[in-house]
Amino acid sequence: xxxxxxxxxxxxxxxxxxxxxxxxxxxxxxxxxxxxxxxxxxxxxxxxxxxxxxxxxxxxxxxxxxxxxxxxxxxxxxxxxxxxxxxxxxxxxxxxxxxxxxxxxxxxxxxxxxxxxxxxxxxxxxxxxxxxxxxxxxxxxxxxxxxxxxxxxxxxxxxxxxxxxxxxxxxxxxxxxxxxxxxxxxxxxxxxxxxxxxxxxxxxxxxxxxxxxxxxxxxxxxxxxxxxxxxxxxxxxxxxxxxxxxxxxxxxxxxxxxxxxxxxxxxxxxxxxxxxxxxxxxxxxxxxxxxxxxxxxxxxxxxxxxxxxxxxxxxxxxxxxxxxxxxxxxxxxxxxxxxxxxxxxxxxxxxxxxxxxxxxxxxxxxxxxxxxxxxxxxxxxxxxxxxxxxxxxxxxxxxxxxxxxxxxxxxxxxxxxxxxxxxxxxxxxxxxxxxxxxxxxxxxxxxxxxxxxxxxxxxxxxxxxxxxxxxxxxxxxxxxx
Numbered sequence: 227x228x229x230x231x232x233x234x235x236x237x238x239x240x241x242x243x244x245x246x247x248x249x250x251x252x253x254x255x256x257x258x259x260x261x262x263x264x265x266x267x268x269x270x271x272x273x274x275x276x277x278x279x280x281x282x283x284x285x286x287x288x289x290x291x292x293x294x295x296x297x298x299x300x301x302x303x304x305x306x307x308x309x310x311x312x313x314x315x316x317x318x319x320x321x322x323x324x325x326x327x328x329x330x331x332x333x334x335x336x337x338x339x340x341x342x343x344x345x346x347x348x349x350x351x352x353x354x355x356x357x358x359x360x361x362x363x364x365x366x367x368x369x370x371x372x373x374x375x376x377x378x379x380x381x382x383x384x385x386x387x388x389x390x391x392x393x394x395x396x397x398x399x400x401x402x403x404x405x406x407x408x409x410x411x412x413x414x415x416x417x418x419x420x421x422x423x424x425x426x427x428x429x430x431x432x433x434x435x436x437x438x439x440x441x442x443x444x445x446x447x448x449x450x451x452x453x454x455x456x457x458x459x460x461x462x463x464x465x466x467x468x469x470x471x472x473x474x475x476x477x478x479x480x481x482x483x484x485x486x487x488x489x490x491x492x493x494x495x496x497x498x499x500x501x502x503x504x505x506x507x508x509x510x511x512x513x514x515x516x517x518x519x520x521x522x523x524x525x526x527x528x529x530x531x532x533x534x535x536x537x538x539x540x541x542x543x544x545x546x547x548x549x550x551x552x553x554x555x556x557x558x559x560x561x562x563x564x565x566x567x568x569x570x571x572x573x574x575x576x577x578x579x580x581x582x583x584x585x586x587x588x589x590x591x592x593x594x595x596x597x598x599x600x601x602x603x604x605x606x607x608x609x610x611x612x613x614x615x616x617x618x619x620x621x622x623x624x625x626x627x628x629x630x631x632x633x634x635x636x637x638x639x640x641x642x643x644x645x646x647x648x649x650x651x652x653x654x655x656x657x658x659x660x661x662x663x664x665x666x667x668x669x670x671x672x673x674x675x676x677x678x679x680x681x682x683x684x685x686x687x688x689x690x691x692x693x694x695x696x697x698x699x700x701x702x703x704x705x706x707x
Contacts, residue, residue, distance in 0.1 A: 228433040229468060231461040233390040233426060235453075237403060239382050239413050240359065240421040241284035246378035247358045248275030248318065248508075253380070255419045259373040267378040269314035274507050281380035282325070282511065284412045285356045287521050288382060289326030291406050291528065294354060299512050300325040302505040310372050311361035319357035319383075321502040325513070326354035331386075331406075332530050333398035343544055346530070349399050350387040357381050362420065376420060388427070388438060393454035393461070400424060400450045405529045409554045417449055424453050430464040430474070439464075439474060444488060446480040456481035460488050532557060540564055540571035549579040555593050556583075562600035563607075573607045581624050597631035598624070605634040613694035615643055616686070652685070652693050656701045659684040667706055678702055 246253045249266035265273035289296050303321040329351035335344045359379040364371045384403065390396050404415040404422060415422040424447050429439035444460055447453045459481075464474055479488045527535070533551040536542050542550075550557045560578045564571040586596060606627065610620045615638060626637040638644055659681045660667055669677035678699065685698045 227469070229430050229465045230433050231391050231457075231464075232388045232429050232431065232438055233392075233396055233457060234388040235384075235386045235390070235396060235399060236425045236427070237384040237386075237400065238359075238423045238425075239288070239384065239403075239407055239415060241281050241380040241382060242411065242413050243278060243280040243284065243380050245278060245280075247278045247281045247356070247380040249278075249378060250276075251378065253378075254375070255421075257375055259371075259375060262375040263377070267313070267374060275318065275505075277508065277511070278380060281356060282513075283521060284380065285325050285354060285382045286513065286518065287410055287525060288384070288407065288412050289329065289354050290518065290522050291410050291412075291525050292326075292329040292331055292351060292354070292384070292403075294326035294329035294351065296326060296513055296518055297323065298514070299323065299510050301510040302508040304503050304505050305357075306501045306503070307499075309360070310370070311363050311374075311377070313361070313374060313377060317357055317360065318505055318508070320355035323510070324353045324355035325511070328352075329354065331399060331402050333395065333402045334530070335394060335398055347395070347398075349389045349395070352385040352387055354382055354384050357383060388429075393456075393458040396426060396457050397450055397454040400453060402529070404450075405552055409526055409529060410524075423447070424450075426453060426457050426460075428457055428460045428464070430461060430468060439468075440476045442474065442476070442488075443478045444481055445478060445491065446482075448483070452481060452483055455483070455486070456488060459486065463488060526554065536561075540568055540575070542572060542575050546572070546575040546579055549583070550575065559593060559600065563603045566600070567604055567607070570604075570607045570611060573610070574603055577603055577606065577624065581621065581628075585625070585628050596628070598627050602627050602631075602633055609634045609638060613696060614638060616691055616693070616695060618691055619643055652689065652697060653701055653705070655685045655688040655693070656681075656698060656705055658688070660702070660705055670706060 243253055245251060246262075246267065249264055251264040251267055252262050254262060266275055286296060288294075300320060301323045302318055304316040305319045305321070306316045308315050330348045331351065332346060332348050334346050359376050359381040361372050361374040361377040364373060386399070390399065400422075407413045407415050407422075413421055417423070426444040426447060427441045428444060429441040431437065431439040442460060442464065444456050447456050460479070467474060475493070477493050478491045480491050481488055529551050533547045536547045536551065536557075537544065550560050556578065559582075560575060563574045567574070582593075582596065582598060585591075586593065606620060606624060609615050609623070610617055615623060623634055623637050623641075623643065626632065626641065627634060630637070632640070663681055663684065666677040666680035670681075681702050682695065682698055685702070686693055686695070
């Protein structure tokens with residue numbers, strides 16, 4: 227019997243805000259343990275929550291970007307449970323009236339070649355709701371210590387439909403969500419800082435069966451690759467158990483990345499185990515069209531839409547757009563130059579994705595610190611296009627521009643890189659190359675266009691790389707004819 231996996235994800239994303247969700251207490255990462263706390267965070271008697279509008283703005287923006295419906299009213303509930311990382315012994319969340327309903331996320335699966343777009347698929351969402359984050363437990367050999375700095379941070383939970391069937395699809399989903407959250411300025415989604423976390427609900431069933439199998443909720447997934455690996459392992463484990471005739475019991479398991487396997491933690495709770503109750507201290511929130519329209523106007527062009535536009539408007543290959551688009555700042559840097567000279571967009575894209583990124587990586591600089599502006603890139607591409615310098619010399623000019631912040635023409639003038647010979651001299655070199663290399667000449671005459679490259683090299687060598695390849699190519703053709 228053949229089996230298939232059915233996967234749903236619960237993705238937690240911390241909303242970027244200066245203070246926590248129900249208090250003015252500072253939100254942040256990397257502070258001394260238990261210093262970002264106050265009576266509300268610690269659940270002390272008489273401390274009452276007050277709603278943080280920045281958190282509401284963030285989750286509404288996420289909902290609009292992910293094609294959700296934003297109901298007119300949402301309300302707050304208490305999810306009751308005891309755990310050391312929750313000082314209140316309950317979590318303020320949303321149960322039956324979330325702030326965002328439905329929605330979808332477009333994902334891209336890798337194709338057979340990275341030179342073309344892979345398969346695109348839309349993953350349906352169930353809801354997005356807002357809640358307060360919990361603290362962090364730090365486990366040692368004999369002790370566990372709790373840090374409440376994270377407790378109370380604004381946290382959205384993005385819940386998908388059981389709409390995925392592989393670790394690759396889950397990987398693509400999380401990648402797409404992270405890009406959108408960062409593009410929109412909602413969150414930095416740094417998984418090492420706990421700003422984005424995911425739990426996976428995985429079940430396996432016989433192919434053709436409509437009913438879902440018993441699901442395992444997989445926790446302790448601390449990276450997007452960890453989610454992919456944990457899901458793939460769990461699919462194989464459940465399939466192996468079903469083939470043996472064993473049953474899968476709904477439970478919570480954890481992913482042990484060091485051992486590369488999953489292991490059981492506890493039986494899985496159902497909703498009634500949490501005793502959801504309406505929160506008596508927080509009023510429902512009414513979200514009108516004016517509020518939604520104001521936030522919608524702040525949503526930028528999203529990654530896949532931008533990628534399709536770059537390919538169509540600038541005739542860029544997929545290989546370039548797949549590097550530019552995931553980074554909003556980088557894509558805007560490219561377009562600042564490309565929109566001024568669309569015909570040279572591909573040359574600009576090559577410099578950005580190869581030379582700019584290489585030098586930034588080697589020097590440890592950020593793009594904001596880069597001395598090569600859009601104007602600088604245009605000056606370099608123009609110099610190469612006009613034949614003032616060759617593409618190879620252009621690489622050297624770029625390095626000087628990166629160090630000095632000069633425009634291309636200034637570097638070319640300072641280093642004496644302009645050719646100091648006329649076309650007649652180039653013609654002499656071309657004739658010498660033809661006389662010295664009769665075989666490629668015969669091959670070219672026989673119809674082999676690529677044979678001309680064997681003549682181009684000697685001419686460029688004679689000119690010490692300064693001759694214009696386009697002019698050399700033209701002269702070689704004329705002389706051979």
